[in-house]
Amino acid sequence: MAINSNSHHRHHLTLRQQDARTAWLLLIPSLFVIVGVTLWPVISTFFLSFFNAPTGINQVRTFVGLSNYIDMLKDQTFWETIGRTLYFTVVSVGLELTIGLAVAQLIHSRPWGWQFLRISLIIPWAVPTIVNGAMWRWIYSADFGALNGLLMQLGLIKHYVPWLTLPEMAMNLVIVADIWHTMPFVALVLQAALATLPEDLDEAAAVDGANAWQRFWKIRLPLLRPAILVALIVRTVDAFRVFDIVYIITSGGPAYKTLTITYLTYLNSFSFGKQGTGAALSFLISAVTIIMAFVYIRILYRPEES
Amino acid sequence: MRSLYKISLITLALLFIVGTVGCAPKPAAGPVTIHVMTMDQAGLKPAEIDQIARDFEAQNPDIKVSMEYVGYDNVHDKIVTGMAATPPAYDAAMIDVIWPDEFIKAGYLLDVTSRVTPEMKAGMFPASWNGVTRNGKIYGMPWLMDVKYFMYNKDMLQKAGIAAPPTTWEELVDQAKIIKQKGIADFPIIWSWNQKEGVVCDFAVLLFGNGGAFVDANGKPAFNNDKGVQTLTWMKQTIDDGLTNPSSVSSDENAVEANFLAGKSAFAVNWLFQYSDSNDATKSQIVGQAAFAPMPVFKAGADAGIKGSSVDGSSSFAIMATTPYADQTWKFLTYLASNEVQIKYSAEMLPVWQADFQGDALTKLEAANPTNPVTVPAFLAQFPYANERPTVPYYNEASAALQLAIQNALTGVKSPKDALDEAAATWVSLAK
Numbered sequence: 130m131a132i133n134s135n136s137h138h139r140h141h142l143t144l145r146q147q148d149a150r151t152a153w154l155l156l157i158p159s160l161f162v163i164v165g166v167t168l169w170p171v172i173s174t175f176f177l178s179f180f181n182a183p184t185g186i187n188q189v190r191t192f193v194g195l196s197n198y199i200d201m202l203k204d205q206t207f208w209e210t211i212g213r214t215l216y217f218t219v220v221s222v223g224l225e226l227t228i229g230l231a232v233a234q235l236i237h238s239r240p241w242g243w244q245f246l247r248i249s250l251i252i253p254w255a256v257p258t259i260v261n262g263a264m265w266r267w268i269y270s271a272d273f274g275a276l277n278g279l280l281m282q283l284g285l286i287k288h289y290v291p292w293l294t295l296p297e298m299a300m301n302l303v304i305v306a307d308i309w310h311t312m313p314f315v316a317l318v319l320q321a322a323l324a325t326l327p328e329d330l331d332e333a334a335a336v337d338g339a340n341a342w343q344r345f346w347k348i349r350l351p352l353l354r355p356a357i358l359v360a361l362i363v364r365t366v367d368a369f370r371v372f373d374i375v376y377i378i379t380s381g382g383p384a385y386k387t388l389t390i391t392y393l394t395y396l397n398s399f400s401f402g403k404q405g406t407g408a409a410l411s412f413l414i415s416a417v418t419i420i421m422a423f424v425y426i427r428i429l430y431r432p433e434e435s
Numbered sequence: 436m437r438s439l440y441k442i443s444l445i446t447l448a449l450l451f452i453v454g455t456v457g458c459a460p461k462p463a464a465g466p467v468t469i470h471v472m473t474m475d476q477a478g479l480k481p482a483e484i485d486q487i488a489r490d491f492e493a494q495n496p497d498i499k500v501s502m503e504y505v506g507y508d509n510v511h512d513k514i515v516t517g518m519a520a521t522p523p524a525y526d527a528a529m530i531d532v533i534w535p536d537e538f539i540k541a542g543y544l545l546d547v548t549s550r551v552t553p554e555m556k557a558g559m560f561p562a563s564w565n566g567v568t569r570n571g572k573i574y575g576m577p578w579l580m581d582v583k584y585f586m587y588n589k590d591m592l593q594k595a596g597i598a599a600p601p602t603t604w605e606e607l608v609d610q611a612k613i614i615k616q617k618g619i620a621d622f623p624i625i626w627s628w629n630q631k632e633g634v635v636c637d638f639a640v641l642l643f644g645n646g647g648a649f650v651d652a653n654g655k656p657a658f659n660n661d662k663g664v665q666t667l668t669w670m671k672q673t674i675d676d677g678l679t680n681p682s683s684v685s686s687d688e689n690a691v692e693a694n695f696l697a698g699k700s701a702f703a704v705n706w707l708f709q710y711s712d713s714n715d716a717t718k719s720q721i722v723g724q725a726a727f728a729p730m731p732v733f734k735a736g737a738d739a740g741i742k743g744s745s746v747d748g749s750s751s752f753a754i755m756a757t758t759p760y761a762d763q764t765w766k767f768l769t770y771l772a773s774n775e776v777q778i779k780y781s782a783e784m785l786p787v788w789q790a791d792f793q794g795d796a797l798t799k800l801e802a803a804n805p806t807n808p809v810t811v812p813a814f815l816a817q818f819p820y821a822n823e824r825p826t827v828p829y830y831n832e833a834s835a836a837l838q839l840a841i842q843n844a845l846t847g848v849k850s851p852k853d854a855l856d857e858a859a860a861t862w863v864s865l866a867k
Contacts, residue, residue, distance in 0.1 A: 151441050151445070183540075186543065271681065272680075273693075294682065294846065380508070382630035382685065382842060383684055383845075384845075400512055401832040401835070
């Protein structure tokens with residue numbers, strides 16, 4: 130029907146405003162869920178970080194202002210842990226990006242068996258992190274590990290090496306396990322982006338005499354920028370907050386050499402029973418990840434290219 | 436039409452909210468289900484506890500028992516997170532001997548003083564009640580009385596021509612050198628020195644055997660004095676000399692057992708469970724070769740009159756304070772700790788009832804299964820020397836600092852003295 134009989138009562142609202150009102154009414158249920166499940170805990174944690182809050186039933190919480198934050202920033206372990214976490218993030222994401230890009234290029238060039246390659250990439254990504262961690266812990270095992278077995282057979286070592294007890298090696302070993310698990314994500318994102326790139330730019334450049342490296346560096350890479358940005362943001366934020374793979378493989382050891390900032394937060398909140406400190410740490414982590422995301426978007430996001 | 440469409444959409448949305456909000460779980464009619472969490476490491480095996488739960492359910496049709504097993508190192512944190520829920524995720528959980536102070540302060544444990552009968556109080560070892568009693572109130576049901584035992588591989592010692600196991604740690608080093616030299620084992624000794632509570636247990640055994648202690652008479656840290664530094668230096672030295680398997684630095688008690696049972700080491704300090712597992716052909720390659728010996732002490736400790744040294748690793752079951760099913764849970768715990776059940780499964784875990792170790796009952800206990808004639812005397816000989824770790828509410832954080840210090844020294848990152856001094860400074864600041 131062309132004429133809505135109710136329009137007499139609503140003559141003070143335009144059609145657009147009516148739609149907006151309906152939209153709001155429909156959004157309210159999901160807003161409830163988002164506020165309740167996501168926003169409320171964040172706000173509540175923020176308030177908690179200003180208190181001394183021991184875990185337990187009916188525990189007294191004393192307001193301590195910025196004490197939790199200040200104590201944190203004065204603690205040497207905190208700064209060492211941030212350093213370790215940054216090391217993990219930079220190395221892990223850097224290598225994932227490089228290897229992922231190489232693998233994406235490989236798939237894109239459609240060699241024989243490329244479908245199998247693409248499908249088999251899913252397997253490391255699909256394995257749950259816990260399973261992945263347990264598997265790598267066994268690979269690195271000093272007495273029964275496959276890594277030791279392989280190196281021994283290749284004649285590279287004479288005795289089994291207790292890899293996970295070496296303070297300088299342990300973090301790198303965890304990084305290898307993490308790269309194995311998440312590189313497929315980067316590779317698949319980049320490969321999907323590569324598939325959408327126009328072929329003719331490449332061909333025109335080849336005709337003009339550009340070699341493969343120049344074509345890659347000057348044409349492909351700039352066009353891949355949005356996809357790389359997506360992969361970088363997701364992986365960097367995830368890598369900075371890494372917890373489960375460290376928990377399974379090394380439990381933060383040896384001598385805290387693989388302790389990451391989320392693990393430190395976990396220890397404070399649950400093992401040491403200091404929820405105020407844990408909340409302050411959580412907030413610091415959130416602040417750092419938001420800053421990282423901003424930096425990326427500033428550097429890499431060019432609206433005119435998207 | 437348009438308004439009808441909008442009205443129906445809005446109604447659907449409202450129904451969605453009401454449905455989600457109104458979907459609170461309703462208490463089930465019928466049998467009550469209690470959730471009990473314990474470790475999968477020392478004590479009874481999960482399959483055995485499951486069987487006990489089924490037997491209990493058969494006798495008590497109105498109670499269902501849902502057991503959950505986690506690795507020892509995860510139990511503490513699972514209790515903390517479980518207690519954040521209402522009702523709590525667990526109605527009862529296993530409590531290690533080092534946690535009651537922290538958990539009582541946090542209000543997690545139910546006071547069960549009035550539920551404990553005089554028979555239980557008199558019947559179970561006083562040491563087992565000490566672990567769960569604070570200020571005259573009882574907070575749990577004793578379960579496992581465990582200490583670290585010194586176990587060695589008889590066949591390896593025989594092959595090396597060694598007549599008897601060592602009585603001092605210095606002798607152990609000499610024997611280990613012979614075994615290594617003869618090629619019988621690459622690394623004759625294996626320990627649980629990973630950055631978890633296990634390393635503090637091993638350190639306790641060695642520290643007290645050197646005449647040292649965790650704290651002095653005033654409660655101030657004493658583990659960083661000469662005796663403590665000597666002990667830690669000795670530990671590092673055994674790795675440097677190639678006698679202690681370097682993988683000890685990342686091994687927990689399960690890894691120690693795996694190593695010992697694979698025949699890779701001649702000496703392994705561990706809880707009781709390692710012995711019965713060593714005679715299980717599905718797990719062990721050294722069936723019949725493992726033996727107990729009294730835990731050695733350092734020569735300096737022996738000269739000072741120390742006759743024996745071990746560490747108390749007992750655990751009990753506690754009812755969580757906010758459980759709605761305290762009565763049913765206590766019923767299950769009583770059954771779990773009952774004498775009949777404990778004797779039946781005594782191969783993995785010796786009973787906590789004193790009467791079992793006297794007179795005719797002792798004969799009956801030793802006959803209950805093949806390993807008891809060996810484990811019972813070993814327990815009676817070693818338990819009196821069980822040393823306690825500090826009973827303070829902040830023990831978990833204090834222990835973490837000590838674990839870090841020991842690991843720093845063992846990996847060569849810091850000197851033993853510096854590492855222990857750092858941990859001592861943390862203990863002092865925690866005590867404030």
